[in-house]
Each structure stands twice: as C-alpha cells, then as structure tokens.
Amino acid sequence: MADDRSLRARLPENWRRVLTTRAAVVLVLLVALLSVATAVVNIGTNAVGGPLAEYVPGAVQSAAAFTGALTGFMMVGSALALRRGLRTGWWATLFLLPLTAAQGLLQSSPYSLPLVVLSIVSIPILLLTRKRFDKPLSLSTTQIAAGASLVGVQLYGTIGGYALREHFDGIRTILDAFYFTLITSSTVGYGDVTPRPESVQGILFTMSVLVLGVASFGIAIGALVGPAIQARISKTLGKMSESQLQLLDEHILVLGYGELTEPIVDELADHGREFVVVTSDREAATALTDRGISVVKGDPSDEEPLRRAKIDRSAAILVATNHDAEDALTVLTARELAPNTRIVAAATDRENTKKLERAGADAVISPSMLGGHLLVRSALGSDESGLIDRILERE
Secondary structure, eight states, X not given: OHHHHHHHHXXXXXXXXXXXXXXXXXXXXXXXXXXXXXXXXXXXHOOOOSTTTTTSOHHHHHHHHHHHHXXXXXXXXXXXXXXXXXXXXXXXXXXXXXXXXXXXXHHTOGGGHHHXXXXXXXXXXXXXXXXXXXXXXXXXXXHHHHHHHHHHHHHHHHHHHHHTGGGEESOOSHHHHHHHHHHHHTTOOOSSSEEOTTOHHHHHHHHHHHHHHHHHHHHHHHHHHHHHHHHHHHHHTTOOOHHHHHTOOSOXXXXXXXXXXXXXXXXXXXTTOOEEEEESOHHHHXXXXXXXXXXXXXXXXXXXXXXXXXXXXXSEEEEOOSOHHHHHHHHHHHHHHOTTSEEEEEOSSGGGHHHHHHHTOSEEEOHHHHHHHHHHHHHTTOTTHHHHHHHHHHO
C-alpha cells in the first residue's frame, strides 16, 4: 500500500493526459510503419488473397501498394506533429487513417489485413484524445513562402507542360506533365521526357522550369532543414530553439541557477510541470539541457532573455540563487514585464527578505529560517517530519 502511494506521488499530476497522448502517438506511428512495410511486401511478392481480390483490378492493387508507402511516410510526419501536440497533426492523421485502411483493402493481400485493423482501431482512439492536441502550428514567413514557391513551381510546370505537350516527346497526360516537372526541377532528368529539338518554346519552357524548380527546392530545403539544424545547435549550446519558445504557455519560470535552485528544478521535474530555466552560466545550461530541461541562455535580470522565455505567459516565477542583490534586480525586471504573475523568491540572508518584497516578490522564503523551523517541529514530533524524511531521502 505504501509503495502504491509512493508510486502515485512520483507520477506527474497530468499522467493520464501524458499516457493517452503517448498511446495515440505510438498507435499512429505503428500504422505508419506497417503501411510502409505492407507496401514493400506487396510490391515485392504481388501477393493476392484479400476479401476484395476478385473485385479490384490488378492495376488498382499495384497502385495501392505504391501509394501505401507514400501514405506511410506522410503518417510518420503526422505522428511527429502529434508528438508536439499540434492540432494540424491531429487533422492530418484523421485524414490519413481512413486512407491507409482503404489502401489496405485495395491491396487485396493477406499481409494488408493487420494494417486495415490497426488503422480502424486507431480512429476512435484519435477521436477520444482530440483535446490533447490543441497547439497551433507556428510557421515563419520564410517557411510559408518556401512552401508556396515549391507548390507554385510544380503547378507552373505541370499546367505549362500539359499545355505545350505538342512541343515535347513523352507528354500526353497531366500525369506525364507532373512527372516531367518533378524530374526537371529536382535535376534528376532521366531523359525520357524532353522538348523537341526544333521547338524553341519547349526548350525555353524547360529552362524556366529547371531554374525555378532548383531555386524553389533549395529554398524549401533550407527552410525545413535549417530550423532542425538550429535546434540541434541550440541544444548543444544549452539554448532553446525559437519554435520551442513559441509553444511555451502556463509554464514555471526559474530565473537564475545555483545551489538553492537545484532542488527546485528536481522538484519541478518530479512533478512533471513544464518549466524553463534562465541562466547565464554556460556549464549549468549545458548540464540542464543534457537532462532534458528547457533552458534559455542569458542574464535573468535582462529583459531580452525573459521575453524570449515568454515571461508574459508564465504561470509563476521562481527566483532562488545565492546572491540576494542579483535576485532583487531580477525580481524588479520580472515584475515590470509580468505585473500580474506570482513571484516567489528565496533570501540567502534573512535580513534581505523585506528588500526582495519591496523589489516586487509576492512571497520571500528564507531557507535558513525555514530549515530551523522544520528541524524544531520535527524534533517535537509535528506533522512536518514526513517532509523532513522526504528531503533526506532526496539527499
């Protein structure tokens, strides 16, 4: 019984939300991997024997096998979006799950039955966890422009290629025109679709698709891969990426880092609360990042790092280092930027308690006074003995 209570005490307050969210993400990821694996098996074996095998033409079965792999890779992306709690990831997954089930049926293969079953089972689970994925997708202007340019070039090449199909060898349908645009703009160029040598229009159009396509692909790759590289560098340097900072909301802000701050960070991590540490100590920032703790590198008494840490969205602010003078300046800055947020500070010297309160702290705790109080109460057999035991166990 005691062990059960101890286990529950160590669980985060939102453990049900975390568990159901992770279950949904894992199921979607399994469907994605199964969709790719099923498509590869069906392409390699041409196995037939599903319930719709008699009614589905062979060409449709082959097409479903190839598109199944594409859908699987798209679902991997939606699973990653779900892991970040994005609403767009939820909608994309809700669209893709019925599609994977339909592709499994059209593949008409016994290997596709697990894919169909798992896709159908995942739909109600996704619907039940709808409220878990409520974060908006934050795209920069560069990313939106890169995506628009990539789509625009593909449309330009496809529509233009089909309109000029008489000037090309190998373009007869809209699919041929899209294929020509894709291999030209990606610089693959198999040579099976080419402009006719005597057609100046065809040659000029191909050159325009090539130049615009290479440019759009380059911009798109830079916009997509660039933030990922930035996030990796930021993690190495003990910093948070801009995309991570944009998602912060109702978090605890810990300003500064020192000996007094270490147990605070441990306590917040044990309770599963979202929090961010702002510190100018590079070694401490790197060590905290290695533990998976969010860090903003900067002086906590400066406005810029506090704004980056979204102080205006924080639920509470904690200030507890070993330097009361620096803490007072930090409290002043935090109070100016977040006038309605509760600020709790620790005073190394109990004589500085009133000063920190005048600086703007809602509550000031003196660790020395608190420690003395707890020791006396514990010696007298009061209820705080359990708290003392917990602190000693942590040590």
